[in-house]
Amino acid sequence: MKQAIFRARFLLWGLAAPQLIVLFLFFYLPIILAFCWAFHLEQPFGGGSQFVGLANFRRVLGSSEFWSSAGATLLYMVLASGTSVAAALVLALAADRALKVSPLARNVFIWPKAVASASIGVIFVFILNPFLGILAPLNDLWPGFWNPRTNVLHTYIMLFAANVWNAIPFSFIILLAGLQAIPQELHRAGAMDGAGPWRRLRDIQLPLLGPQLFVVIVLEVADSLSGSFGLIDTMTQGGPGGATNLLVYKIYSDGFKAYDLSGAATQTVILMALVACVTGVQYLFLERKVNYDR
Amino acid sequence: MIENTRSIDRVATAILIAGLAFVLAPLAVVVITATQSYEDFLARNFSLVPGTHFAGNFREIWTRTDLPRQTLNSVIVGAITAAGRIALAVTTSYAVVYFAGRGRGLVYAAVVASIMLPLELMIITAYQVTANVALPLDAVANMGGWWGALFGAPLDLQWNLLDTYAGISVPMMAQGSCTLILVQFFRTIPPQLARAAIIDGAGPLRFLRDILLPLSKGPLTALGIYMFISAWVQYMWPLVAASSPARTMAVVGLARLQEDAERIPDFPLQMTGAILVTLPPLILIALFQRRIVRGLTLSEK
Numbered sequence: 001m002k003q004a005i006f007r008a009r010f011l012l013w014g015l016a017a018p019q020l021i022v023l024f025l026f027f028y029l030p031i032i033l034a035f036c037w038a039f040h041l042e043q044p045f046g047g048g049s050q051f052v053g054l055a056n057f058r059r060v061l062g063s064s065e066f067w068s069s070a071g072a073t074l075l076y077m078v079l080a081s082g083t084s085v086a087a088a089l090v091l092a093l094a095a096d097r098a099l100k101v102s103p104l105a106r107n108v109f110i111w112p113k114a115v116a117s118a119s120i121g122v123i124f125v126f127i128l129n130p131f132l133g134i135l136a137p138l139n140d141l142w143p144g145f146w147n148p149r150t151n152v153l154h155t156y157i158m159l160f161a162a163n164v165w166n167a168i169p170f171s172f173i174i175l176l177a178g179l180q181a182i183p184q185e186l187h188r189a190g191a192m193d194g195a196g197p198w199r200r201l202r203d204i205q206l207p208l209l210g211p212q213l214f215v216v217i218v219l220e221v222a223d224s225l226s227g228s229f230g231l232i233d234t235m236t237q238g239g240p241g242g243a244t245n246l247l248v249y250k251i252y253s254d255g256f257k258a259y260d261l262s263g264a265a266t267q268t269v270i271l272m273a274l275v276a277c278v279t280g281v282q283y284l285f286l287e288r289k290v291n292y293d294r
Numbered sequence: 295m296i297e298n299t300r301s302i303d304r305v306a307t308a309i310l311i312a313g314l315a316f317v318l319a320p321l322a323v324v325v326i327t328a329t330q331s332y333e334d335f336l337a338r339n340f341s342l343v344p345g346t347h348f349a350g351n352f353r354e355i356w357t358r359t360d361l362p363r364q365t366l367n368s369v370i371v372g373a374i375t376a377a378g379r380i381a382l383a384v385t386t387s388y389a390v391v392y393f394a395g396r397g398r399g400l401v402y403a404a405v406v407a408s409i410m411l412p413l414e415l416m417i418i419t420a421y422q423v424t425a426n427v428a429l430p431l432d433a434v435a436n437m438g439g440w441w442g443a444l445f446g447a448p449l450d451l452q453w454n455l456l457d458t459y460a461g462i463s464v465p466m467m468a469q470g471s472c473t474l475i476l477v478q479f480f481r482t483i484p485p486q487l488a489r490a491a492i493i494d495g496a497g498p499l500r501f502l503r504d505i506l507l508p509l510s511k512g513p514l515t516a517l518g519i520y521m522f523i524s525a526w527v528q529y530m531w532p533l534v535a536a537s538s539p540a541r542t543m544a545v546v547g548l549a550r551l552q553e554d555a556e557r558i559p560d561f562p563l564q565m566t567g568a569i570l571v572t573l574p575p576l577i578l579i580a581l582f583q584r585r586i587v588r589g590l591t592l593s594e595k
Contacts, residue, residue, distance in 0.1 A: 005488045006393050006498045015389035016401045019382040019473065026468035027408045029430060030419035037419065091313045094306035105310045107583050108317055114575035116527035116545040119568055123320055126327070126561050132339050134323070165320065168313075170590075177591035197302050219409075226412035230529035234549050248414055248530075255418040256534060264418045271415055279410055 031272065037265030044259035056266040065242065065250075066267065073225070073247045073271070076159075077278060080224035084164045085216055088171030093201070095172075096179040106176070113169035117162075117227040121234030124162040148236075152243040155236055159244060162231050163224060170223070171216045178212030179205065210290040218282050222275060247271045328566040335562050351566040360539050361567050364547035365574070367459075367536075368526050371543060375463040375525035376518045383472035384514070388502055390473075391480040392488060402477070405470035413465060414530045421534050424461050428453040462535045462543070466525055472517060475590070479513050480506070516589025519582050523575040544571045 006012075038056055040049040060066050095105050112120070127133050128148060135146040148154040182205060190200045206213075229248050232238060238245035238253070245253075247267055255264030323342070327335070330345035355361050390402045413420055423429055428451035435441035435449035442448040455461030483506070491501040507514075532543040542550075548571045551564050579586065 005485060005492070007395075008393065008498060009395045009397075011498055012389045012393035012395045012397060012401075015385040015393070016397070019386040019405060020401065022382060022464060022468050023404065023408055023470070025423060025427060025430070026413070026420055026465040027411075029423050030416040031411070033419035033422060034416055087313075090309060094309040094313075097303060097306050099303060099307050099310065101307055101310045101314070105314055106587075107580065108314055110583055110587070111321075111576060111579055112317060114523055114527070114579040115572050116529055118529040118545050118549045119527075119572055120320070122549055122551075122564060123324055123568055126559075126564065127320060127323055129340075132558070132561065134340055136340055165317065168317070173587050173590055177587070197299055222410055222412055226414040226530070229414055230545075230549075233529070233533075248417075252417060252530070252534075256421075261418065268416055268418060272411055275411060275415065 034265045034268040034272070037262055038269045040262060042261040042265070044261055052262075056262045060263055060266045060270070065245075068242065069245050069247050069250045070270070070274070072244065074274070074278075076228060076244075076246055077221050077224055077275075079156075080160060080163045080167075080228070081217060081220040083160050084167035084224070085171050085213070085220055087164050088168050088216070089175055089213070091168065092172050092175035092179055093205070095176055109172045110169045112166050115166065117166050117230030118234050120162050120166050121231045124158060124165075125235045128158050128161075150240050152240060155240060155244055158235060159228075159231055162235065163227065166227060166231075167220060167223065171220060174212050174216050175209065178209045182208050214282075214286055214290045217286065218279060221278055221282070225275065247274075324565045324568055327562050328569055330562045332560045332562055335560075336558065345562075347562065348566070351563055352570075354563060355566050355570060359547070359551065359567065360542065361544060361547050361551075361570055363540070364542050364544040365570060367541060368544040368571075369574070370459055371463050371532070372522040372525040374459060375466050376522040378463060378467045379469075379472045379521045380514060380518050382467060383476045383517075384502075384507070384510075386473050387476035387480050388506065390477055392498070405473045408468060408470040409474065413468070417530060417534060420465055420531075421456075424455045424465060424535060426452055427455055457536055457538050457541050459541070462532055462541065463525065465535070466528060466531060472521060475517060476510075476513075479510065483509060512585065513589050516582065516585040519578055520586050520589060523578060526575045547571075 037049075039051060039053060041052045041055070042049045091105070091109060095102050095109070115123075128135065128146075130136065130139055130147045130149065138145045139147070146154060148158045186204050186208075187200060190204050195203065225246075225248055228246050229252065232244055232246060232249045236244045238249050248271070251264045251267050251271065254260045254267065326342055326344050328351055329348040330341070331347035331350065334345050334347065335341075386401065386405060390398050390405075426432075432449050432451055439448070455464070487505060487509075488501055491505055496504065526543075527545060528543070529545050529549070533546050533549075536542050536546070548564075548567050551567050
């Protein structure tokens with residue numbers, strides 16, 4: 001790090017203190033508390049707590065409901081972030097070319113950022129309603145053609161569509177900025193050496209976009225989880241048959257509806273570990289391939 | 295461009311138009327449905343023919359639901375959260391970039407680590423902390439019972455922030471992305487500026503107020519708008535942190551419009567509500583699109 005100019009050490013801590021206090025209270029303390037509760041049996045409404053060792057973990061890991069929820073969470077994280085980053089990448093590559101529609105597209109593709117995940121959930125659940133929505137006529141022709149309330153595959157298609165819609169802006173902005181920072185000379189040099197547009201995409205654009213792609217993938221994995229709650233709460237409520245009961249949603253219902261504080265905290269610890277692992281795997285395997293030199 | 299790429303340009307144009315349709319079609323459906331009356335809607339089901347009932351729907355939202363009040367709540371919480379995040383990020387990034395000291399790397403790492411785990415993941419215990427912010431003081435005071443031995447009873451401070459504007463907004467500030475972006479920006483400012491300021495006799499705080507802040511006006515407004523919108527669209531935390539209708543935010547209120555569902559939901563009314571809830575941030579985005587993009591991509595240069 002460069003640029004350290006002032007040497008007033010107490011001022012350094014004084015300036016950083018407000019943010020550190022807020023972070024301690026509402027980021028680090030909730031994590032510590034989750035670990036505490038995971039090893040205690042917490043009574044709701046301040047009814048006392050009792051150390052129980054690994055009993056909570058044994059209970060949670062012994063339930064098949066937990067495992068299907070964890071599986072769905074992992075699947076959702078991978079597919080939701082994958083589809084939204086892929087869509088944003090394709091759109092960014094297209095918008096990077098100087099076309100007539102590019103300026104309009106660059107403006108409009110950022111609009112979904114202004115729509116909350118819960119709002120787009122409310123909207124999509126209406127548009128894709130099997131009896132009242134846009135696909136209802138097809139259901140009249142072929143009964144059962146589209147029913148996200150009973151068909152798990154349809155439910156997930158609906159969720160991913162809403163998630164992609166909502167997640168385009170951030171990835172699009174970052175990826176497009178990365179593409180535009182690639183010097184034109186590289187394109188020209190590549191073209192002179194006989195590389196066609198597809199070849200240049202593979203050998204120039206994508207490798208040089210590495211840092212941005214990496215950032216976007218890492219952030220999108222965490223974002224897909226935090227956005228999933230708004231979508232699930234308004235679209236599926238965890239159904240059909242618990243198929244979309246992701247851990248984020250399960251923890252909420254276990255904790256706030258069933259008052260199983262210890263169980264919810266134990267699953268919180270496991271979920272945080274899962275996210276940390278996925279992020280760690282990305283750093284280990286993806287970041288190695290990223291080339292930061294331009 | 296470089297060579298004749300008309301066919302590729304055509305493909306790219308088609309992709310962009312498909313993308314535009316995908317983004318705009320749901321919004322168009324919302325607007326059209328909001329103009330239909332409930333009776334129209336029941337009679338014709340889904341239809342892309344605009345009706346004439348928008349004013350009626352809007353009047354019903356405005357007078358018979360809590361959405362107007364909740365929209366005001368969103369404005370207040372959004373403003374507090376944005377201002378707070380910017381203020382915290384400015385002081386922290388200033389400390390991290392401009393001050394020598396053993397702590398700066400540690401401070402930076404502690405802040406950046408918070409980006410990886412969003413508030414939604416630890417909702418249960420974050421709720422517990424907000425229900426009693428004095429929790430850590432109590433815990434330290436009662437560790438080993440020394441407080442009770444000194445004063446006769448264990449310390450039991452209670453400071454409940456649930457259902458207050460502070461309780462909704464401050465936990466949403468506990469996230470380091472704003473600081474990350476500002477640190478990158480401060481590093482692009484030439485260090486000679488600060489050296490010159492020292493020679494002219496300015497102290498660290500004077501330099502921050504008179505030179506650094508005016509210089510960062512553009513990025514700070516862009517970040518502020520972005521953070522306002524980010525707070526506006528939050529759902530899970532405002533849902534659990536505010537239980538009274540007086541503190542509920544607009545997005546939560548919109549999602550609850552459909553809850554009394556015995557009959558077929560009044561979708562035209564819901565879509566009218568969606569317009570009210572979405573329009574303020576959408577206008578901000580459309581107007582400040584360039585600035586926001588520039589503000590966000592600072593870190594990517």
